[in-house]
Amino acid sequence: MRTRKFVTVMLPAIVAAALFTGCTEGALTPSVGASLTVLGAGIPASGSRLALSPPVDTLVETGDPATITLGMYAMWISPNDDCSAPVLVADYGSVPAPKQMLNSPVLFTGSPPDGTYRCLAIKMSDVLAMTPATTFGDCVAGTEYSGDIYRDGDSSWVDVNGDMIVGTGTDSIPVDSRVTIFLTRDTAAAIAHGTSPNQTLQLDSNLEVPSVSTFVWDGRGSVISGYGQCGLNPGRPSFQ
Numbered sequence: 001m002r003t004r005k006f007v008t009v010m011l012p013a014i015v016a017a018a019l020f021t022g023c024t025e026g027a028l029t030p031s032v033g034a035s036l037t038v039l040g041a042g043i044p045a046s047g048s049r050l051a052l053s054p055p056v057d058t059l060v061e062t063g064d065p066a067t068i069t070l071g072m073y074a075m076w077i078s079p080n081d082d083c084s085a086p087v088l089v090a091d092y093g094s095v096p097a098p099k100q101m102l103n104s105p106v107l108f109t110g111s112p113p114d115g116t117y118r119c120l121a122i123k124m125s126d127v128l129a130m131t132p133a134t135t136f137g138d139c140v141a142g143t144e145y146s147g148d149i150y151r152d153g154d155s156s157w158v159d160v161n162g163d164m165i166v167g168t169g170t171d172s173i174p175v176d177s178r179v180t181i182f183l184t185r186d187t188a189a190a191i192a193h194g195t196s197p198n199q200t201l202q203l204d205s206n207l208e209v210p211s212v213s214t215f216v217w218d219g220r221g222s223v224i225s226g227y228g229q230c231g232l233n234p235g236r237p238s239f240q
Helices: 187-193
Strands: 003-005 036-041 061-063 065-078 087-091 097-100 106-110 115-117 119-124 127-132 144-148 179-184 200-202 207-209 211-218 223-226 229-232 236-239
Touching (some): 127 229, 187 200
Parallel strands (some): 003 144, 179 200
Antiparallel strands (some): 036 106, 061 223, 065 127, 119 179, 211 236, 223 229
């Protein structure tokens, strides 16, 4: 499999931050009797296809991914729409754990307090990789494309403590900036609390603890081809 770089001509996608108090280094081990297990999925288990806005430029085409690989560091959950008072669920330490989202991976497992949570903060590598399911435009099936979604010169994103994250890397030379993505039931509340609109995504449902939940990053139609590049648009996050 060949690997090519992609230029992120689209909006920033799903995303690591300064470590939250209580984080531990080293590999994450599943908690015995964990009250929360979060699985990953790249498409919904059921339901209709979510409509995407048509390209404004005829040079842009969209398609589906065959693989989407994210490097996970840690996850916090919050009962608040503005993502304040985050509770650490799990931490993989200083080395990101690669998660192939279309293979239903276990993303995180832990034992946070029971309750209803309206926001997640996911610390992850900003270097993403994907393989198109089909050949179209500038995208070639079976070819892995990687790209940096938070690059040198960017400093608008924050971590779970509200501290600035300084971007590194370029499209041609991706560097892991360890960004945080906030998924919340009320994006306006989180943005008012200090998150950047470009790192804040709408969460379509609450997360209940205890539970075994599947975090769906609906990637259908998210592969984008245009201007001589093949890249990735944001998915549509929800819990099932």
